[in-house]
Amino acid sequence: MSVMKEQDISIILADDHKLFRSGVKEIIKSSDKFNVIAEAENGEELIELFKKLNPDIMLVDISMPKISGIKASEKITKLNPTAKILFLSMYENEEYIYACYTAGGLGLINKNINSAELFNALDKVYNGQTAFSINDLEIVELLKKFQDKKRAGIEHNSELTKRERTILLMLSEGLTSYEMAERLCISKRTIDAHRTNLISKLKLKSLPELIRYAVEYSMIKADSE
DSSP: OOOOOTTOEEEEEEOSOHHHHHHHHHHHHTOSSEEEEEEESSHHHHHHHHHHHOOSEEEEESOOSSSOHHHHHHHHHHHOTTOOEEEEESOOSHHHHHHHHHTTOSEEEETTOOHHHHHHHHHHHHTTOOBSSSOHHHHHHHHHHHHHHHHTTOOOOTTOOHHHHHHHHHHHTTOOHHHHHHHHTSOHHHHHHHHHHHHHHTTOOSHHHHHHHHHHHHHHHHHHO
């Protein structure tokens, strides 16, 4: 853990890739305002560190082992509704924005942003503002859009197998084929075959469409539990 100066805004950095964490930590070190006080490599560690350290901000990858960043955020904001979470991802489409926002996150930033954009997002979240790629009015419209979809009856597809449903949920967390294969103890080729079958069964046209479907599926499933 880092030594924290009195004026520092404390951050827990959560990402399962050590090299990425090291890079982000070095960037944050260049600031005299922010300080990474602890690191987590999965959602379970993040929750425990939050309970122990109560940081000002959590900078969290959406996709992590054991418990995803989204699920960890839901648990953390139940413990403390004022917790401030800024999500990291390679994806910024509206399904991911919706998932982050409804999980209690104040922002979602792309992992490819520069240091100035990172510090700007951290500033916004620390001050209780949102840091998404869309504004607050557009977030309200997005929430309505997804609620309308639910009322229209987006249902779990009864033709899907248990394994296919599991893969949909993993896709919604942003896991790669390699990560899914490792978690399920099967080959990447098998995962790719399942993804191809899902695209065909669901009458979709591409992997991005399948990912959007997966995120919607995961949110509806969560609402029904």
